[in-house]
Amino acid sequence: MTEASSSQHRQAWDLIPWIANGTASESEQRSVDEHLHDCADCREELEFQRRLQRAMARDSAPEADATAGWARLRERLDADEVPSVLAQLAPRRLRRAERTWMPWVVAVMLLQGVGLGVLGTALWSRTSANPTMATAAVGAYRTLSAPQPPLPPATVRAVFAPTMTLAELHAALAGAHLQIVFGPSDADVWSLGPAGDSTRAATEAALRALRTSSNVRFAEPIGGAP
Amino acid sequence: MTPRDDLHDRDLLRRIVARDRHALERLYRAYQPRLLQFLSRLCSQRDALDEAINDTFWTVWRKAEEFRGASRVSTWILGIAWRHALKALRRNGDIAVERLADTGASECQTADTLLNDERDQWLAQGMATLPLEQRATLELAYFVGHSCQEIADIMGCPINTVKARMFQARLKLRNLLPKLEGIENATALRGHQP
Structure with missing residues (x-):
């Protein structure tokens, strides 16, 4: 066997499964057909692969219950x-x-800041004068910084x-x-x-x-x- | 799978991208039996098979917009199913090896049925000697009917890897030729008897 025919033989041998299952291109099919004419080994191998394919094509799958499967997926x-x-x-x-509201939110926050400052100053001056009011104030309000209930x-x-x-x-x-x-x-x-x-x-x-x-x-x- | 079927599948995928559950159900009902057929050749645990198929369509639902149309829809779905089946097989450590070989002969079977059973047993034992990737390559080529390029797309590997796996699988199964040939010839002879 010459080097060229050996390469052609290897090429045809590799293509045989795709000839058997009918997915080889037309040019691949032609090239293998030409080689098969002169190569008994490849003819025998193609016949073997076709037998194998027929044997594998027998359907022995388990019963498919698409309705139950679809219900699970749904x-x-x-x-x-x-x-x-x-x-x-x-x-x-x-x-x-x-x-939409960000400018207004910023404005309100600024106003709240000013208000809290005024309130804090007033509260400080009043609790300094009367310490019992401080206890009452702590009991009446819960601030954002106060510990949250678990x-x-x-x-x-x-x-x-x-x-x-x-x-x-x-x-x-x-x-x-x-x-x-x-x-x-x-x-x-x-x-x-x-x-x-x-x-x-x-x-x-x-x-x-x-x-x-x-x-x-x-x-x-x-x-x-x- | 004809080009017309593929056009229909592509239309269903477009509707799935638009979150159409009815389209997903139609695709599911069309593909569930054939995925079960293919995957049951690789794994014998029904629960694991159902889970892999369910996961496949879960992925289709979530990733339908990633289908670029470079391959047929069936190839894309089989690729997803293959990856989920691999995960299931790794989890369960199970590969279907004796499923066909378990079929016992009963007294009421005909001679032809016995020959078929013998051939099935030979085939199951022969396939069991192959590594999973070689086995899946053969199943995709001969049972499902995909091309070499499509199998590369499904298994996510270079086309040369598919060729190498097919070459190795053929080499191993070649040793079983006399038995397969003998059974085929016997069946043919019986067919010619008056």
């Missing part, structure tokens, strides 16, 4: 959509509001519907006496805790209240919660 889509829509909605509205432990896990608005979310949480503790998670699940009573009965009542809303796709107690 649940996953439902669970994914709602919280991410809510999460995207809030910042977008905020940005739009910032553009969040309750999460007792309920929930997923909300895609069409749910923020107002509906607030109403659903208020109706179930719940507040957001954390969320949404990577799987877009919200963790909720009691806004008041944290007993088991309160958790069960909250779950019942949540499940009456068509906007709540999924609500379950967190393991170990009261």
Whole structure:
């Protein structure tokens, strides 16, 4: 076999699977056809690959239940959509509001600063004169710098519907006496805790209240919660 | 898969980009059976197969806008399915090797059925000797019917790698030729008997 015919043989040999499955180009097909005319090894190999293909083509797949599979995928889509829509909605509205109201917000903040300065001066002069008023003032007001009450432990896990608005979310949480503790998670699940009573009965009542809303796709107690 | 089918699939993908769930359902129902057929050749755990197919269409839903149209939609979807199947196989440590070989012969089977069963067992055992990538290359070429370039796109590797895998797989299976030839000849002879 010359070097040229050896190279042609190797080329044809490599193309044989693609000739067998009918995906070779026309020029590849022509080139292999020419070689097959003079090469018994390649003719035999092509026949073997065709037999192999026929044997592999026998369908022995498990039964496909597309309806059940689609139902599982749809649940996953439902669970994914709602919280991410809510999460995207809030910042977008905020940005739009910032553009419109920012000059006014800055003006109000400046005014508040001046007012707080005046109030602080007046309060200082009055408490210096009467120390008992200082205790009363601390008890009556809570400032932004004061320590926040700790969040309750999460007792309920929930997923909300895609069409749910923020107002509906607030109403659903208020109706179930719940507040957001954390969320949404990577799987877009919200963790909720009691806004008041944290007993088991309160958790069960909250779950019942949540499940009456068509906007709540999924609500379950967190393991170990009261 | 005809060019017309591909145009239809592309239209469905455009609608999926616009968040049309009905289009996703149509694509799912069209592809789920064929993905199951292909992936069941590589993995025998039904749960893992269903999970890989579910993950595939989850990715299609989220990444449909990334389809650039350089390949057929079917090639793009099979590529996603292949990557998810690899993950499932790595998690489960399972490769379908004896699925076909498990078929036992019963008394009511005809001689032709027995020959087919024998051929299936030979094939299953032969395929089980191949590494996963070589096996998938053969399945994509002979069971699904893809070209060399399409298999490279699906498996995310250079075309020369596909050629090398196919070459190695053929070399290993070549040793089983006499058995396959014998069965085929026997079937042919029976077909010529009066």
